[in-house]
Amino acid sequence: MKSTYRPTNSKMFTNGPDEHVLPFGDSSTISRNIKSASQPTVNCEPDDLRSYLLQFYKLIPFFIFLAVISSAGSSYAKCREIIDTEGRTVAIPENIHRAVVLSGTCIETIYILGSLDRVAGISRSIIDSALCNFIPALKKIPVIAQSIRNINIERVLALKPDILVTMGPEHPLGMDRKTIKRLEECGIPVVLLNLESLDENYYSIELMGTIFGNERRAAELINHMKGIIGDIQGKLKKIDDTRRIKALYISGARPNYIAGGYWGKQDIRVLAGAHNVAKEIKLFMTTVSFEQISIWNPDVITISASAKYTAADVINDPHLRHINAVRQKRVYKHPREIAGLFTPRVPLLLAWHTAKFYPELMIDWAGITDKFFKKFYGVLYHGPRD
Numbered sequence: 001m002k003s004t005y006r007p008t009n010s011k012m013f014t015n016g017p018d019e020h021v022l023p024f025g026d027s028s029t030i031s032r033n034i035k036s037a038s039q040p041t042v043n044c045e046p047d048d049l050r051s052y053l054l055q056f057y058k059l060i061p062f063f064i065f066l067a068v069i070s071s072a073g074s075s076y077a078k079c080r081e082i083i084d085t086e087g088r089t090v091a092i093p094e095n096i097h098r099a100v101v102l103s104g105t106c107i108e109t110i111y112i113l114g115s116l117d118r119v120a121g122i123s124r125s126i127i128d129s130a131l132c133n134f135i136p137a138l139k140k141i142p143v144i145a146q147s148i149r150n151i152n153i154e155r156v157l158a159l160k161p162d163i164l165v166t167m168g169p170e171h172p173l174g175m176d177r178k179t180i181k182r183l184e185e186c187g188i189p190v191v192l193l194n195l196e197s198l199d200e201n202y203y204s205i206e207l208m209g210t211i212f213g214n215e216r217r218a219a220e221l222i223n224h225m226k227g228i229i230g231d232i233q234g235k236l237k238k239i240d241d242t243r244r245i246k247a248l249y250i251s252g253a254r255p256n257y258i259a260g261g262y263w264g265k266q267d268i269r270v271l272a273g274a275h276n277v278a279k280e281i282k283l284f285m286t287t288v289s290f291e292q293i294s295i296w297n298p299d300v301i302t303i304s305a306s307a308k309y310t311a312a313d314v315i316n317d318p319h320l321r322h323i324n325a326v327r328q329k330r331v332y333k334h335p336r337e338i339a340g341l342f343t344p345r346v347p348l349l350l351a352w353h354t355a356k357f358y359p360e361l362m363i364d365w366a367g368i369t370d371k372f373f374k375k376f377y378g379v380l381y382h383g384p385r386d
Helices: 027-036 046-076 104-112 136-140 153-158 177-185 198-211 215-236 290-296 311-315 346-357 365-376
Strands: 079-083 089-093 099-101 119-123 143-147 163-166 190-192 246-251 257-259 285-287 300-303 331-333
Touching (some): 104 215, 177 190, 198 215
Parallel strands (some): 099 119, 300 331
Antiparallel strands (some): 079 089, 246 257
16 A cells, blocks of 8 residues: 655655655655565554554553553452351452451450561450450550441551451351441451350461461460360369359349350350359340349359459349358459450460369469460469469
8 A cells, every 4th residue: 555644845854765764755765665564554644643643642541551450460369268257258368467456356366376566456445455464565556446346447448457357247246247348348358256166266266377377376376275175174074963063154233244055065164064054045145133043043153354343242242142152152253364255365264263163173273374374475474363
């Protein structure tokens, strides 16, 4: 095809009759040069060339977009999938650098794994717990939520976390599904760890070890926990069913706020070899009448560390004066430092309960606690020892 492009002054673009002159020259020169190169010719009127250039420039953002998508694709290819305790498959980055953790049970494990420096935000409820007594570094982490159920999503997004770890709606104190959905729609992977049994406790520790890349330390923690629990269960075999005591666990502002049978066989009192007198009430915590407590007539009453009263208050409460536990002064409030059901410290809480239920087994719960604190928190236990 013969070129129809003609410059305004063709002589200023010509260097000789036989030289290739590109992109400008007279029509015969351009045609000869193109044909000699065995290339098809194109119409190149000045306006057409400008149009081609403009269209090319318009495509530049598109090429940039393709480059970004390609880069993002390679990044997403580095994700991995894990399964949380609610059975959800969650895609998370291969390497976690910034995590938001709203559950105290999980922040404790992350500390033991040596990964607290990768936690970018926590909840106020963690700061208000006893954890800060032996993990003071928690106070340096930004607080971005009051609790699991009271979070500021904008503050979470501002931290640009790789992952958010919390308890889910299947747990009585977990995050609601609406909030989880909003977080995931904003691109934040949410891992739900509902620790309602020893097996789920072990699994969550193993999973945290996988997520934060310290499986060896996680296995060490699990084996130590299983060792303590195994020793206690071995000693409990000496207690036959006829000797098993009846136990009640209370908390809250008044001693008639009790723990029901929500946990079933995983209830800490059941694990410690007792009969839970409130097992028929399938609730986590609830209020009952003092008359009902009198009917149950527990042999031992244990009190949550967060309760607003002491063991002496319960013993001196006229509503409870006829109960075996009160008459025999077998009412105990456990230390804050070992509080927390289905945390890494659950063997310590189990040892404490078993020691109170069956003193004849000679379980040295304080000695067990000393060794655990030194090994996994690097500090000595300074709480009550009675």
